[in-house]
Amino acid sequence: MEKHMKTPIKEVIGRFPQVGAILEDFGIGCVPCSVGTCLFSDILEIHNLAPGDEEVLMARIAGVVAPGRTVRHPEMRNSRPSRSAGIAYSPPMKRLVDEHALIKRFIALVPEIAGRLDLESEGDRELISRGVDFIRGYADRYHHAKEEDILFACFDPELDILKAMHEDHRRGRARVKGILDALERRDGEGVSENLHGYAGILTEHIKKEDEILYPWMDRNLSTRKVGEIFSAFREVDERFREAREGYEAFVEKLEEQFFARSAEVSR
Amino acid sequence: MSGFSGCPGSRMVEFKKEDLPAGEGAKVPSQLRQWPVQLHLVSPAAPYFQGADVLLTADCVPFAMGSFHNDFLKGKALAIACPKLDAGQEAYVEKIRVLCEESKINTLTVMIMQVPCCRGLLATAVQAMQGSERKVPLRYVVVSLQGEILQEEWVEA
Numbered sequence: 001m002e003k004h005m006k007t008p009i010k011e012v013i014g015r016f017p018q019v020g021a022i023l024e025d026f027g028i029g030c031v032p033c034s035v036g037t038c039l040f041s042d043i044l045e046i047h048n049l050a051p052g053d054e055e056v057l058m059a060r061i062a063g064v065v066a067p068g069r070t071v072r073h074p075e076m077r078n079s080r081p082s083r084s085a086g087i088a089y090s091p092p093m094k095r096l097v098d099e100h101a102l103i104k105r106f107i108a109l110v111p112e113i114a115g116r117l118d119l120e121s122e123g124d125r126e127l128i129s130r131g132v133d134f135i136r137g138y139a140d141r142y143h144h145a146k147e148e149d150i151l152f153a154c155f156d157p158e159l160d161i162l163k164a165m166h167e168d169h170r171r172g173r174a175r176v177k178g179i180l181d182a183l184e185r186r187d188g189e190g191v192s193e194n195l196h197g198y199a200g201i202l203t204e205h206i207k208k209e210d211e212i213l214y215p216w217m218d219r220n221l222s223t224r225k226v227g228e229i230f231s232a233f234r235e236v237d238e239r240f241r242e243a244r245e246g247y248e249a250f251v252e253k254l255e256e257q258f259f260a261r262s263a264e265v266s267r
Numbered sequence: 268m269s270g271f272s273g274c275p276g277s278r279m280v281e282f283k284k285e286d287l288p289a290g291e292g293a294k295v296p297s298q299l300r301q302w303p304v305q306l307h308l309v310s311p312a313a314p315y316f317q318g319a320d321v322l323l324t325a326d327c328v329p330f331a332m333g334s335f336h337n338d339f340l341k342g343k344a345l346a347i348a349c350p351k352l353d354a355g356q357e358a359y360v361e362k363i364r365v366l367c368e369e370s371k372i373n374t375l376t377v378m379i380m381q382v383p384c385c386r387g388l389l390a391t392a393v394q395a396m397q398g399s400e401r402k403v404p405l406r407y408v409v410v411s412l413q414g415e416i417l418q419e420e421w422v423e424a
Contacts (some may be wrong), residue, residue: 227373
């Protein structure tokens with residue numbers, strides 16, 4: 001078991017697929033992760049399960065990787081508080097979670113937008129261009145830049161969890177390029193496929209950040225560092241204030257347009 | 268049920284303990300970096316508040332918590348107050364607001380005892396922050412009568 005603790009989780013899952021299902025039972029989504037190089041021991045640290053849950057998880061995994069053998073479980077970490085029902089973020093993390101809310105509202109519109117897309121219409125082409133502008137301007141330049149340039153810079157760039165987040169960002173950007181390329185070809189299916197692909201990546205990515213990454217970062221940041229990050233975010237917020245308000249209005253308008261139309265159709 | 272029906276902040280409690288060893292080296296060096304410390308006496312314009320991580324603690328906290336200097340005071344500027352007994356607490360609100368806006372402090376940590384009246388100090392800090400145009404991260408720590416951390420959270424102000 002000790003040997004497996006220092007093995008990348010994808011390798012463990014590759015050899016023992018049941019381990020992936022057990023992790024899923026505890027809300028640990030390593031199976032769909034795009035990177036999967038985190039060590040098994042790091043996953044326990046990052047996910048901060050309650051001590052009792054961690055013991056059960058370890059016992060179940062030991063039953064798979066070393067059946068019938070007496071396994072000495074690694075010492076449980078007992079100096080940390082157990083995870084409470086709600087997540088209490090530090091103020092800078094709370095800002096990022098709030099920004100995710102707008103991105104999720106946009107993502108919720110993707111099936112509506114993609115489902116009625118007609119690229120022969122200038123209005124629809126304009127809509128896709130503005131959607132891409134939202135993704136690039138708000139999600140990428142404003143939000144992801146805060147993460148990559150300020151928050152992630154406070155941690156060791158070699159951490160697997162950060163590599164996984166960067167990889168998500170990169171895959172998201174590739175999907176955006178795919179949308180633009182398809183738009184240029186007036187390829188409605190290509191636009192739709194890449195929009196859905198982007199929505200899928202970001203949905204999973206936001207969940208990982210809100211539920212795993214940010215709470216873990218909060219547990220590892222000093223008070224001083226939290227203040228410095230908050231201050232750096234404030235400067236970015238001030239610089240982007242006008243653009244941010246514009247993007248909020250854009251999503252609100254889309255919601256009025258598409259969700260009102262959906263209600264009409266279903267009537 | 269306890270026969271005591273008065274204020275929990277004034278309730279008499281005795282902790283019967285053997286004398287505990289003072290620890291290695293016996294002397295714990297002070298982490299205090301300034302004087303004065305009482306909130307009425309400190310000037311928000313003092314250089315040690317500029318850009319600082321400020322610790323605002325209820326008077327009783329450092330007595331209850333043996334590791335106060337190393338675990339909480341280290342690296343911070345300090346102000347102390349008693350939300351139950353101090354007079355003129357309106358001045359506290361204004362002083363904290365000035366710390367946020369003009370001294371541009373980095374963070375504010377409020378440490379209070381578990382007794383209900385101590386919550387007043389957190390309320391004062393929140394009120395000051397709400398009145399400040401410049402927000403800073405505000406966190407509070409609740410300490411038990413025997414110096415254990417009962418709660419530690421960031422506050423939305």
